Amino acid sequence: MAAPFDVSGVDASPDSALSGVGGRIQGRSLRQIAWARFKRDKGAVAGGLVVILLVVVAILAKPIQAVFGLNPNAFHQDRVDPILLRPKGAWGGISWDHPLGVEPQFGRDILARIIEGSWVSLTVALGATGLAVVLGTVLGVAAGYYGGWVDGVISRLMDLFLSFPLLLLAIALSAVLQNGAFGLRGVVLHVGVLIFVIGFFSWPLMGRIVRGQTLSLRERGFVDAARSLGAHGSYILFRELLPNLAGPVVVCATLLIPINILFEAGLSFLGVGVQPPQASWGGMLAQAVKFYQSDPFFMVVPGLAIFVTVLAFNLLGDGLRDALHPRGK
Numbered sequence: 001m002a003a004p005f006d007v008s009g010v011d012a013s014p015d016s017a018l019s020g021v022g023g024r025i026q027g028r029s030l031r032q033i034a035w036a037r038f039k040r041d042k043g044a045v046a047g048g049l050v051v052i053l054l055v056v057v058a059i060l061a062k063p064i065q066a067v068f069g070l071n072p073n074a075f076h077q078d079r080v081d082p083i084l085l086r087p088k089g090a091w092g093g094i095s096w097d098h099p100l101g102v103e104p105q106f107g108r109d110i111l112a113r114i115i116e117g118s119w120v121s122l123t124v125a126l127g128a129t130g131l132a133v134v135l136g137t138v139l140g141v142a143a144g145y146y147g148g149w150v151d152g153v154i155s156r157l158m159d160l161f162l163s164f165p166l167l168l169l170a171i172a173l174s175a176v177l178q179n180g181a182f183g184l185r186g187v188v189l190h191v192g193v194l195i196f197v198i199g200f201f202s203w204p205l206m207g208r209i210v211r212g213q214t215l216s217l218r219e220r221g222f223v224d225a226a227r228s229l230g231a232h233g234s235y236i237l238f239r240e241l242l243p244n245l246a247g248p249v250v251v252c253a254t255l256l257i258p259i260n261i262l263f264e265a266g267l268s269f270l271g272v273g274v275q276p277p278q279a280s281w282g283g284m285l286a287q288a289v290k291f292y293q294s295d296p297f298f299m300v301v302p303g304l305a306i307f308v309t310v311l312a313f314n315l316l317g318d319g320l321r322d323a324l325h326p327r328g329k
Contacts, residue, residue, distance in 0.1 A: 037323040044319020050312035058119040070112035072279045080107040084294060092297035100301050104291040110301050113279035117302070120187075120280045121309070124194045125260040131199030133253050136206025141241055143207070144214025145233070155211075158204035167266075170197045174272040187278045194273060198260050206252055213248050217241055247324035254317035258310040265306050281306050 028036075038044055057064065065071065079093050080086065085105045087093025092101030092110070100110040143154035173193055217223065218241070226236050267273035268282025276283060281302045288299035 034323040038319055041319040041322060043315045044322075047312040047315025047319065050308065051316055054118060054309055054312065055122065057115060058122040061115050061119045064115060065112060070109060070115065072108060072112040072116040073277050074108065074112075076102055076107035076109065078107070080105065086291065086294040092295055092301075101297060103287070104295045104298060110284075110298070113284060114281070114301060114305055116279040117281045117284065118305075120191065120274050120278065121261050121264055121306075124191055124198065124264040125257045127191075127195035128199035128202065128260045128264075129253055129257050131195065132203040132206050132256060133249060135200070135203035136208075137210050137242070137245070137249055139203070140207035140210030141214045141237055141245065144211040145218050145237055145241060151211075154207070158207055161201055161204045164201055166197070166201050166263075169201070170194070170267055171270065171272045173197055174267070187274060190274050194264055194267065198263055202256070202260070205256065206249070209248060209252050210245060213245055214241060217244055251317060251321045251324060254313060254320055258313040258317075261306065261310055261313070 076098070079088055079095075079098065079102045081088055087102050087104060087107070089095065094101045098109050098111065100114065102109055103113070139154050139157075143151040170193075174190065177189060177193055223236060223240055226240050231240075264273060265280070265282035265285070268280040269286045271283075271286060273282055274280040284302035285299065285306075288295075288302065292299050
């Protein structure tokens with residue numbers, strides 16, 4: 001009698017490129033395999049859900065405020081002690097009307113200002129990251145593929161941009177443009193300046209990663225096959241290399257977003273980001289410094305909002321990295 005077939009060495013995990021359905025072997029794409037890996041990472045899934053919630057809140061900030069009657073710039077002086085200038089009641093004046101309490105001195109609703117500040121932080125972070133991704137990907141893939149003097153010029157350009165004191169430059173530009181420029185004023189101008197400064201001077205971080213990946217990919221067989229068939233450089237760049245760079249670019253972008261969120265919050269904390277009365281999380285932290293002894297809860301709320309947002313994006317980025325590059329663990 002023949003010995004039973006030993007299947008102990010067969011890969012039956014979801015990472016396998018083949019799966020049996022009803023006794024039939026069915027192939028799966030790389031996207032399906034990556035999605036199966038990502039779903040098993042509970043932290044990444046939780047981070048992704050929080051990111052989706054934050055994006056929805058940021059997009060619908062105005063409608064949410066209108067539906068629930070929240071006004072980020074309305075003063076509630078009756079909720080503030082006129083002598084001590086701190087909210088009446090415990091935990092920063094939390095009540096049914098003000099679930100997260102009110103600000104010291106002015107009495108503005110903290111929940112309304114957190115929601116209002118969410119679109120500022122995410123708009124600056126996503127806009128700056130998008131600009132950095134576009135510039136870094138295009139220049140990085142060109143440097144890695146063409147090499148020679150093209151690589152030399154772009155690499156030195158990366159070194160030049162990385163040598164700029166970004167914080168001092170952002171402070172100087174914000175101070176110069178306080179009174180408006182290019183026909184723009186107020187929040188639109190400051191958000192645009194932050195997106196440009198952060199994105200334009202952070203693209204080398206993306207460019208170096210893309211350049212390194214391109215140097216590896218250009219030696220692969222599918223690139224040689226495309227060359228042997230007479231494909232031009234532009235075809236190889238956009239049809240062969242860029243699709244294979246999508247994974248590293250997405251992972252790097254998700255890890256760059258929380259850095260930009262912290263940078264925007266830092267600029268607002270220093271008073272050179274988005275200016276009052278527009279709410280921003282960094283600006284709220286700057287105001288809370290004056291009242292941290294009498295009302296410490298006012299500092300906790302915006303700090304916790306920044307912490308949760310950055311943590312969610314980091315968890316999502318780590319999950320995507322592990323799903324798209326499992327051998328890099």
